[in-house]
Amino acid sequence: MAKDATKDHSGGGDPTRSLMLLWRKQNQAPVRNGRRDLSVDRIVGAAIEVADTEGLIALSMRRVADKLNVGTMSLYTYVPGKAELIDLMLDTVYAETAKSGDGAEPGGAGSGAGDAAAPGWRGELHRVAHANWALYHRHPWMLRVGVSRPPLGPNVMAKYDRELGTIADIGLTEVEMDTVLNLVIGHAETTARRALEATATESDTGVSDEQWWQAHSPVLNTLMDASQYPRAAAVGAAVGAVHGTAYDSSHNFEFGLARILDGVEALVASRKSE
Known part of the structure; x- marks a missing residue:
């Protein structure tokens, strides 16, 4: 980017x-x-x-x-x-x-990729997230434009209406429907930004994140007393072993999306039990 x-x-x-x-x-x-x-x-x-x-x-x-x-x-x-x-x-x-099949599955360990085949609103909202994730990857310049005042054109309105349709009539108020979409699309935007920043950094430096960590980790280990930061040391080592870097955008996108959908599902279920 x-x-x-x-x-x-x-x-x-x-x-x-x-x-x-x-x-x-x-x-x-x-x-x-x-x-x-x-x-x-x-x-x-x-x-x-x-x-x-x-x-x-x-x-x-x-x-x-x-x-x-x-x-x-x-x-x-x-x-x-x-x-x-x-x-x-x-x-x-x-x-x-709006195109069918829009949004490739990023994947990632511990992801919520199974939601892609989930029936009903959960699968539909999962596809909305992936469609937006893919859109940002095709057009990284979008992440350089502030859209707090969106262009009120026909495609923007059609997109909003279509995405709202995925969670219509499931028990949410109109304001909650809008907020859920903001959560899902905002999550796709944030993780896409991190992914594209990593790609740009690798392109600019000629060094991948994995190579960067391999070069810096041995030096850090000689300088840092792991016993002073036990949780950071243990978790950092576990993440590095799985992803080869400190942050994997695809994994965080999928994992975070699944947790957002879990939260929406819990809210919908609570409304049904009232």
Whole structure:
């Protein structure tokens, strides 16, 4: 994942223009210099390719124009600026979670991967988590965008509605349904971020986490008295023996997801017993 110097935020553009663009209600841009092949969708597609391959730090109206082999000013006929473009990019990639089979199983020892085949809401919510985990891995730049003010486009709304449908009518209040989704997707986001940071660190240094720990552990053992930190020493050794590193993102994703689902299941069961 690229190390961006600053963080962009969704919802930073002109509200009316952003929403008109997201819902494709703006007037069609006039044809310039005989070009009829330029469109909002083409611009957004090129911008996503730039962000996927070069990182969000490389994204600019000029870079997208270069990729499309057009003048930078041509883009402003369709999209007023980078803020609106980022909203369009996010709304576009969110649509990917609707695809069947989205989200490979990370696996990991002690995981809750069995939930993938679980019937009912638990299996569905498990698939929601994996779809979001996979989305962040396909588009790491998403983790560099603050989305406390999400782009209110059709794909964002469809994603939210579809994900809410996995836990509809199971005994949760509307606020609890929203909170459960925030827990599940937030967990996928956090563990995906750790996984992508590890990948970026390995790429930047040429040293894997396992190699790093193998180099540092012998030195640490000569400096640290394990009897002073007995729990840290014992648990750290056990984790290192299983994962070869101090933190395994895939394992933590699966284990944490299973515990979240356990908690939701306990809440649902308590409602039925009331």
